[in-house]
Amino acid sequence: MADLPTRFGRFRLVAFWNNRDGKEHVAMVHGDVMGADDVPTRLHSECLTGDVMGSLRCDCREQLEAALRDLGSRERGLLLYLRQEGRGIGLINKVRAYALQDGGLDTVDANLALGFRDDERDYAIAAHMLVSLDVRSIRLMTNNPDKIEQLEQHGIRVSARIPHIMRPNEHNRFYLETKAARSGHYIDLNGKQHLPEQGEPVIVLEEP
Numbered sequence: 001m002a003d004l005p006t007r008f009g010r011f012r013l014v015a016f017w018n019n020r021d022g023k024e025h026v027a028m029v030h031g032d033v034m035g036a037d038d039v040p041t042r043l044h045s046e047c048l049t050g051d052v053m054g055s056l057r058c059d060c061r062e063q064l065e066a067a068l069r070d071l072g073s074r075e076r077g078l079l080l081y082l083r084q085e086g087r088g089i090g091l092i093n094k095v096r097a098y099a100l101q102d103g104g105l106d107t108v109d110a111n112l113a114l115g116f117r118d119d120e121r122d123y124a125i126a127a128h129m130l131v132s133l134d135v136r137s138i139r140l141m142t143n144n145p146d147k148i149e150q151l152e153q154h155g156i157r158v159s160a161r162i163p164h165i166m167r168p169n170e171h172n173r174f175y176l177e178t179k180a181a182r183s184g185h186y187i188d189l190n191g192k193q194h195l196p197e198q199g200e201p202v203i204v205l206e207e208p
């Protein structure tokens with residue numbers, strides 16, 4: 001474990017090695033999470049194009065920054081940075097999927113056309129990291145029901161969901177609409193939910 005002062009506050013880094021996928025995953029820990037209940041937690045799936053390159057095709061970087069800003073301002077919080085590039089299909093295949101999307105397919109059909117499931121992610125490593133950190137229960141920042149379901153299947157208690165919705169831009173609106181329409185994500189871009197301004201802190205609609 002090592003200190004990691006960031007623009008978003010003080011975190012500590014704990015790195016993990018997953019012998020199933022051969023990848024290194026990392027936890028960013030803010031405050032005292034060991035033995036704690038209801039720890040505000042974000043599971044972030046790696047997105048090189050968004051997180052590093054500032055791509056507007058998705059909302060990953062905005063979600064990452066909003067999550068860190070929010071977690072860093074709380075008494076405690078946890079971000080698991082999971083090396084699941086392209087929903088688990090890897091970078092090369094994500095670029096292939098983007099090329100298919102340039103030709104008109106949506107994210108789901110592009111994955112299927114490449115012979116993958118729409119989402120290949122497995123959250124076993126995330127559950128393992130939470131157990132290793134002795135986190136008792138989490139409040140999960142997500143719009144993705146599959147994350148909650150899989151974590152619960154792995155024995156993690158998710159005491160609440162904190163919506164994590166970013167305002168769409170012209171490049172990612174269809175991508176976000178596809179998440180809602182085809183992947184069952186809790187995203188309503190048509191007015192019923194209040195969307196934060198671009199880059200604004202997360203709004204918490206549901207607390208335990």
Ligand SMILES: Nc1nc2c(ncn2[C@@H]2O[C@H](COP(=O)(O)OP(=O)(O)OP(=O)(O)O)[C@@H](O)[C@H]2O)c(=O)[nH]1
Nearest residue numbers: 045046047058084085086087094097107142143144
């Ligand atoms: N295969 C594929 N992966 C993508 C695409 N766009 C973004 N991703 C990946 O999707 C992952 C982010 O997952 P999302 O489905 O956007 O969101 P989520 O993390 O499941 O849901 P939230 O917790 O609500 O944010 C990252 O690994 C991105 O690299 C795409 O067009 N195709």
Ligand SMILES: [Zn+2]
Nearest residue numbers: 047050058060
């Ligand atoms: Zn992304």
